[in-house]
Amino acid sequence: MSSASAAAAPPRNPPFRAEHIGSLLRPDHLVKKRYEVAAGTAKPEELVPIEQEAIKEVVKLQQDCGIESITNGEYSRHQFWGTFMETLNGMEEINLREGGYDQSIFRAYAPDVKSFMHEKTIPNQVTVATGKLSHTGKSTFLPELQYLQSILPKEKHKNIKLTLTSPSWYHFRYGPGKAYLPGVYATDDEYFSDLAKAYQTELKILYDAGLRNAQIDDPNLAYFCSEAMLAGWREDKENFQTADEQFDAYVKFYNACIGKRERDFHLGIHLCRGNYMGSKHFSEGAYDRIARKLFNELDVSTYYLEYDTPRAGGFEPLKYLPAGKRVVLGVVTSKFPELKDVDEMVGRVEKAVRVIVEGTGRSREQALAQLSVSPQCGFASHAEGNSLGWGDMKRKLELVRRVAERVWPGEA
Template sequence: MAGETIRADVVGSLLRPPGLLEARERYSAGGMTAPEFKRAEDRAVDWAISLQERAGLPVVTDGEMRRESFQSQLVEAVEGFSGHTIEAWLWGDWHGDEAVGDRRTERPPELGVVGPLRRRRHLCAEEFVYARARTEKTIKVTIPSPSMYANLWSPELSKEAYPTLDLFLEDVAEILREEVEELVRLGAEYIQLDAPHYPLLLDPKTRRFYEERGWPFERWMSRGVELDNHVIGDHPGVTFAFHLCRGNQGSRWLVSGSYEPLARALFANVHAHRLMLEYDDERSGTFEPLAHVPEDKTAVLGLVTTKSGRPETPEELEARIREASRFVPLERLALSPQCGFATSVVGNALGVEDEERKLRAIVQTAENVWG
């Protein structure tokens, strides 16, 4: 897989079908047994894989159907965290158009690391094993970047278990590294680290929050990437992607700005083969930072928005790819959505028909550009 270039890619999550959302509510309320809920999840994964196969994608995910949020599985699989609700994954100073509105969601004070981390189960192994049995396509498994969990550490709440942020994130990184090793043992060939917290540093207010955790900006660019590389490890034949977006919940976003302040440190130093980059509108800036993409990496352009049903045409997508090729040769480019369609169970403001149409447009564009 590592030597194969996939031109039409997918980031991760898909809209949860209504039956799964209803099952999740019933299960949480005690109205459904664990085996019944597991079968509901299985059906949703079958549906997600079928949708991606119909669209013609060469790589598929399980749609993150088993997750409350793209980042929730660490808290669900590992001991040491206080209780949480869905709001734990939705907090932030969100922005959107008039249809979805701006909304400030406060961080729940009760969520955090309060004890030593001990893994109860693997985070993603079940997802991969089940999906592997249901498709011949390459399966991408998504896991969070370890330093993304810095917001779960605080000097007050966590001091008994982890006196410093470094000690906490080192344990998180080790758990995620073991997860990667297990996925590789099971036959996974494509693994993605989701790292939206790096672009969030572009916003002064958000950067202040993260720096209050104990790391200045420069340390985020060095120690954070060091932990990412620890998770990636050394696995010949396995492709790793690194996803950088600017927030995606309920069709809203968190920050704007060019990749330029991050590009030199991130693009060259993270040991991923593919950089999944958000470029669906003017908030992402120009393609000029792509000049920092090293020759051994592919830049996957997230030109297709998941925040609305706006239909992109292969013609307009091809024109933007050609524009980006001024900075990265065409043979080192690929195409994808800018983010998942439902980074939590909340989902974005578009329909399944829009979702499938967008994935088909990605496949058609890739065929037009690369053959």
């Protein structure tokens, strides 16, 4: 389906039938220039025109593929979570301190940390609260939104999707009480309370600037599906609560961060199992263990779920999806060049529909109305991207659009 035919389809609010998760492959010259700026061999202003031209190109790609939910490909970032946490009052990247830091602050069994340690490296941007947290009043995501608004017609501004940092990103990877320095917070609840206020401020700034479509990227919640992680949690004598209690605490924390948004502000959450350089994943495990609570207690409108390989389990958890909420089925892999058959992908969607129908008693039409399709994750959560090329990515997005047109003909 061309961008012209997608534009002619009936208007629709997000999520659209054909979606993608946000990050797209960056051109080599953009990646190179960003590294030069980071190394001090190029001036920051040299990056701006290169970045903006690349964003124009990737916006055109999305439109050519018939994708209505437009992102900047995360081209203004080095990695998917951006710089929200790092720029809050009270947050510090302690890895930049002279002399480094004690690596024992990490949960060794946290899937991403475990993968890094296996390769004898440490995660980038080791950021903790060294003082009370608060928003500075200046959003580092706002320029991304404003530039997209400047190059898109006003009627398309509501389609702009901004990907946001997981509130739990710099909490889960550290051991109990180690997301903040001693004396800064006495409990997680105090830390969560201040961070939630900062998150609410961020969302208000973006909403007031015209953002109506956002997606939180959170691998952490899916880690609670990993048997290896759960075993590590049980063995960790420092934990003062069970994994289930921690999951409950995160849901409560999330709702404090996002629950007060305006009704016309579409907010979704993407859960995956890692998407690192060289198309690596960090964990495995089906959504069954968390699905009932995730779907019924987390105050988001849409769940973007990874469903491209058996490691994500089957569609059975969709029987817990309540009416009024949506799921974007990530059935197309973004990790490798292999292109699946359209009929196979349509069949996957139909299987998900049957699970919802049988599990909830809703009609097929009602179940279909709750679903969309997408790649299972971004194409470049980090600067270097996954193990495929620009042409492969384009064909993947076109496949998503073709599947959507087969399942929901005439809908964007």
